[in-house]
Amino acid sequence: MSQVLQIVERPLNQALNELFALDQKTFFLILLSTVCIYVAVILYTRIFGKRSFSKMSSFDFAMTVAVGSMIASTVLSDSVSFLEGAVGLLVVYSLQLAAAFLRRFPWFRKLTDNEPTLLMDGQTLLRDNMKAVRVTEGDIRSKLREANVIKMTDIKAVIFETTGDIVVLHKNGANAIDDWLLKDVQR
Numbered sequence: 001m002s003q004v005l006q007i008v009e010r011p012l013n014q015a016l017n018e019l020f021a022l023d024q025k026t027f028f029l030i031l032l033s034t035v036c037i038y039v040a041v042i043l044y045t046r047i048f049g050k051r052s053f054s055k056m057s058s059f060d061f062a063m064t065v066a067v068g069s070m071i072a073s074t075v076l077s078d079s080v081s082f083l084e085g086a087v088g089l090l091v092v093y094s095l096q097l098a099a100a101f102l103r104r105f106p107w108f109r110k111l112t113d114n115e116p117t118l119l120m121d122g123q124t125l126l127r128d129n130m131k132a133v134r135v136t137e138g139d140i141r142s143k144l145r146e147a148n149v150i151k152m153t154d155i156k157a158v159i160f161e162t163t164g165d166i167v168v169l170h171k172n173g174a175n176a177i178d179d180w181l182l183k184d185v186q187r
Contacts, residue, residue, distance in 0.1 A: 030075060033082050037074045040086045041067065044093045051100055052093060055163045057113050059099040066092045113162055115186045120158035129186070133160050144168060159185055 045052045052067075054060050067089060074085025102108040117129050119140060130136070140158060147168035149155060156177055157169040169177060 033085075034075045036082045037071055037085055037089075040089055041071065044089055048093045048097050052096060057099075057103065057162060059096060059103075059112060061163075063092060063096040115184060116162055117160040117186045118157060118182075119160050119166065120155060121187075122157070123152045123155060126187075129160075135160055135166070139166065157182070 051060070053064060055064070070085055070088045070092065073080045074082060074088075099108075099112065103113070117133050119126055119130055119133075119135060125137065125140070130140070143158065143166040144155070147170070149168060149170070154170055155168065156171045159167045159169070159182075161167055169181075
């Protein structure tokens with residue numbers, strides 16, 4: 001029985017050693033690559049602006065995912081050099097800047113962005129809209145609690161924003177919501 005354990009133990013130990021192995025050269029390459037790519041991200045963010053990490057559109061989300069993926073690839077992959085990672089990041093930042101500029105034009109916004117969707121009008125759940133954006137009653141209840149709604153009569157509107165956030169507009173006396181705030185909201 002002990003021979004069987006020794007046979008099983010050896011490959012397991014070898015696998016664990018390989019899993020947690022980190023030689024000095026690899027350690028310093030990862031360290032240097034991490035510092036360099038971190039500096040590049042800070043530099044690009046300063047050059048291209050705060051919008052680089054906002055989450056206002058699907059392009060912004062794609063930007064965040066792409067930057068994270070490129071950072072990981074550059075830091076941990078032998079096949080991607082720092083310079084390749086930095087150039088890739090520069091291209092992604094440039095695409096995001098171009099998309100932010102083009103979003104000024106309605107045709108581009110219509111092509112790339114989702115529209116905000118009204119989920120509740122007062123106390124009324126708009127089930128067709130909920131179904132279209134795949135939001136459940138439970139999702140809405142959770143957001144209502146998060147927005148400190150204690151009575152259904154406090155709700156003026158619930159909107160599913162282009163970022164995926166659910167926003168609750170509270171009643172403020174008899175005041176109506178300014179039309180400008182709901183201008184692009186799909187009803």
